Amino acid sequence: MRQEKEPKWLTHIRWRRYLREWKVFFLQQSSAFVKWFVFACIIGVTVGVAGAVFHHAVELVTELRQSYDFLLWTLPLAGAAIVFLYTACGMERDRGTNFVLIAVRENEPMRLLTAPLIFLSTVLSHLAGASTGREGAALQLGGAISCKIGRMMHLDEKDARVVTMCGMAAGFSALFGTPLAAAVFAMEVVSVGVMYYAAIFPCVFGALLAHLVAQALGSTAPAYVLPVIPVLNLRTLLRAVALGCLCALLAIAFCWALKTAAKLYIKYLKSPYIRIVIGGLLVLAVSLLSGTRDYNGAGMDVIARAMQGGARPEAFALKLLLTALTLGAGYKGGEIVPVFFVGATFGCSYGALLGLPAPLAAGLAMVGVFCGVTNCPLTSILLAYELFGGVGLPLFALVCAVSYMLSGYSGLYSEQKIMYSKLRPQYIDRKTRH
16 A cells, blocks of 8 residues: 655654754753863863872972981871861861762762862871872862862752762872773772763863873873783683782782771770871881881882882781771871782782792782772773783783672772672672771
């Protein structure tokens, strides 16, 4: 049967409706793109400048501490000054990076005061020789600045979360020079298994821009060269799997040590001043007994030596102990670089037992332990790519996969949520163990 031709007037109406829908869609998409482009520019530049200044300040005080050994004796005094700063500003219950995660997931406001406080307290910690990092501080710095920018612009609840993630990515990227890993980390770390893909453009662009700004202001990013990469065969894969298992155990031990130390400090020392002073004295005592200053501060030079095959067998254990004593007592900074230190020195010292070259094992363990403590496998693989230039990336991915699966539900951040089981495709929605 012959189909009747549609009347011209009906065809005209239908095309007008299509054009109107496409016009609305295009306006929505283009306006959203322009909005996030502008915000990413503002946050990338602002946080990039702040991150570069923070980087130079930490590097400066690190050089001072290495030049003047007596500064280590000021550790208890620096701790008391940190507690005084937070108490005087009404932020004695500051929860560090955990509060940034809450700001993203629940849109809790972050005070702009967080930025200068974490800046000053981290600089003081590094000047006196506390065993702490700086990336955790960068997340708080970027999160606080971007959260304030979002509230000044009167963004709604959902957009405010995206802005905070953009600030996290920019802060991490400006300080560590890994923009791709920083962007994915901001989207992955809050709720593992549920990625906030709506934030991918502002996070990526903001991280890249912050990295360029920090570079222009003299910040340098770490990069490592792996001299020997074994042939990819079954034997090499099994060795990588074995190292991944050890990384998972080390990640569990790291998280347990940090959280147990904090609980013991709070249980037996009620005053925050006494806690941080006693913690400083303990760090000072262990540092003097070890006979080296390698475990004070972030330890980036020790990580570089491990990547060349030189690390002391006890280095990973001493760094883990000092980091737990430092952060549990209340010193500020971050956990990520100490995680890198622990993983790199462990892999360098014990990778040979598995038949892996020491530099390669150091790199694999560094990224593997990071994956285990943060529960961020995609971030870890991108981190390996940016730090090592893509060399041996399949082995890095394998170690991260094993470490992620076997590290259980431990984690550095008690406010991080694991949305899906690590063993089966099952929705669990639980916080990390603490």
